[in-house]
Amino acid sequence: MIYQCKNCATALRFNPQKGLLECDACGSAYQLTEYEEPDTADGKIRLELYSCTACGAKLAVNGTECSSFCSYCGQPTVIYDRVSDVKRPDCIIPFRVSKEEAVDLIRKQLSKGPFIADDIKNFEAEQVRGIYIPFQLYDVNYTDSQFWCGKIDSFDTYHMRKAKVLFHDLTLDASKQLNDDLTRHLEPYDTSKLVPFHSAYLSGFYANCFDYTAKELENEVKYRCRNLVNNKILKTLPNPEEQHLRETYPYHTILDSKYAMLPVWFMTFRHKEVPYTFVVNGQTKKVVGAVPYSKKKAYSYLGILTAILSSLAFLLLHILFSLLRIETVFDIIVREWVNWFVVLVACFIGIWEAGNMKIKKINKHINRTKESTLQHFAKNRQEE
């Protein structure tokens, strides 16, 4: 459905900052209420589907924006697929962030990073797409009684935990094309700003297709509720590593669910021929993504810092040794300082390991940004 300017018949675009439909040609602006939506008695809307031949992504377009680059893999391999009737959403959070703002947010983040390669800082931001992602929002009543037993200092302990939770607008990504980990990082959305769906909101934007079945999503709801509850309960248990869950009686009822479209900006850029996709929450401006670090920058930083801190440590050790009157190796052995030194080294290796965990996390997130996210999914689907 294309909405045309009443003045000059040019296709209109939705302006996120003003919340109006605007005409690029003559500058007119219209309220959405000035346009009637076509009859949607069958609960469907008509959209034009495009698909990417490189990664298999499918995107729906309402209006004139035509695709040349794939938002997921950054390849110029997008072709027109067909007109399709898709399930009509109940509600929508319209874009609040404009394209320029989204790119600025990412650029601001990247320009600050001391370890980011210069060519990434000056990224080419041509492939920017505003995409509405389908989400299913659930109100769930969840109860559970859990019986735990375990040990504290070799004493047997017994615990019961009862949870009664009323989840409101639990958001669940309803598009298989997206990495769930990624969409979860985009949360939270302010669902109090949901408005009834109008297809004019899609003008100038893309939409992802709802491709989960209700059954699949309901399983996911159960799983997510259980995870949230279990995590919370685990925190209340004394000595949780030594506790075992003996019996659990989970029960959930879905009270209400609605299909909503939530706004996400996608921006793909290339670094050494590899595409990276950053996403920005189109409502809250939250930026999600990780970029590779320049090894040269990181290692030179590490080298210089090591030199400085080691000299400092040497000075302190020198003072410590003279205070303790350690003059020869013999003193260390006879006065049993060896154990203390082992403990000291172990502590610092612990600090190193904490840093290492962080690095592993960064690498994981960089991979996710690289894979975001269709290539991974498309590959899985082909293997089936």
Next chain:
Amino acid sequence: MLILIIKIALAIVIGYCCSYFIMAKRLYASNDYGDTSGKVQDFDCGTWELEEKNYYGPYASEDWKHDMTKAKNSL
């Protein structure tokens, strides 16, 4: 002489480990955005009621089992 080598070795270990940690921390702040997995897990949509009961004393295990059967039957 040997004591000097020990001092240097210890100093390098300390210096390197701390530097690595600081670098990792700065790298995380510099190159990784939007990681709030902790917060997402703790998200507050909804109302929570949590009841905790810990069993003590000589009959702890019997009381616990009793409550367990009760919970099972009430389903």
